Amino acid sequence: MNLLHILSTALIYVGIASAALKNYTIQDDDPAVTYSQIPLVTCPPTTCSPTMANLFNGTATVTDGPITVSFTGSAVYVYLGASGPCFFTIDGVTAGTFPGSTLDELNQDERLVYSNTSLTDEEHRLAIYPGALVSLVAFDYVVYT
Ligand SMILES: *[C@@H]1O[C@H](CO)[C@@H](O)[C@H](O)[C@H]1NC(C)=O
Ligand SMILES: *[C@@H]1O[C@H](CO)[C@@H](O)[C@H](O)[C@H]1NC(C)=O
Ligand SMILES: *[C@@H]1O[C@H](CO)[C@@H](O)[C@H](O)[C@H]1NC(C)=O
Numbered sequence: 001m002n003l004l005h006i007l008s009t010a011l012i013y014v015g016i017a018s019a020a021l022k023n024y025t026i027q028d029d030d031p032a033v034t035y036s037q038i039p040l041v042t043c044p045p046t047t048c049s050p051t052m053a054n055l056f057n058g059t060a061t062v063t064d065g066p067i068t069v070s071f072t073g074s075a076v077y078v079y080l081g082a083s084g085p086c087f088f089t090i091d092g093v094t095a096g097t098f099p100g101s102t103l104d105e106l107n108q109d110e111r112l113v114y115s116n117t118s119l120t121d122e123e124h125r126l127a128i129y130p131g132a133l134v135s136l137v138a139f140d141y142v143v144y145t
Contacts, residue, residue, distance in 0.1 A: 021145055023145050024071075024143065025142070026141060027059060027140070028042075028059055028060055028061040028140060029042070029059055029061065032069055032070055032071065033061075033142075035061070035063055036066040036068070037065030039063045040063055040136070041061070042059070042062075043059060043062070043138075044059070048062060048081075049081075056141040060080075060139060060140045062136055062139075063136070063137055063139065064136050066128065067128040068125060069126045069142050070124070071123070071144040073144040074120065075118075075145035076090075076114075076142060077114075077115040077142065077143040078112070078114040079113070079142070079143070080111065081101075081111060081138040082100040082113070082136065082137045083135055083136040084130065084131060084136070085097060085098065085130075085131035085135060086130050086135060087131050088126065088128055089127045090116060090125070091124055092125070092127075095116060096114045096116070098113040117145075
């Protein structure tokens with residue numbers, strides 16, 4: 001009886017905890033995204049990738065300047081293509097790098113270039129910095145939990 005009660009109480013808490021975890025997507029043209037420099041290209045009308053259908057909601061933004069995204073959550077996943085290296089900061093602290101490949105990375109299904117699942121559940125500021133002089137970033141979207 002006691003054990004059953006403890007078990008069912010525990011199950012209810014587990015249920016509440018997993019129900020509270022939800023993913024939200026911020027796409028490249030969302031007001032939560034700030035571009036430090038005027039984007040070089042927005043797609044559409046330009047075609048960022050031969051298979052635009054692979055882009056989240058059919059859009060991406062190409063820039064060679066920093067991109068910042070504000071979100072409130074405990075995890076973040078970044079989807080983009082980059083012609084050269086780029087690095088990521090969270091709340092101003094360097095948190096990761098992506099060596100870069102080609103912008104064609106956006107053609108592939110898997111374009112997750114950075115994730116962090118160990119954040120405190122509060123407001124955060126993610127910044128994406130193209131690392132090299134001629135490094136272009138084709139930013140597609142961010143998912144946060
Ligand atoms: C959120 O999305 C990421 C990336 O697709 C996935 O690994 C994670 O399990 C998702 N989390 C939730 C709570 O749906
Ligand atoms: C797709 O993009 C349009 C235009 O920016 C936006 O209004 C809409 O909310 C987006 N859909 C999703 C699922 O994000
Ligand atoms: C996640 O972000 C935290 C806080 O900025 C940082 O300390 C940690 O190293 C990051 N982890 C990963 C895997 O990037």
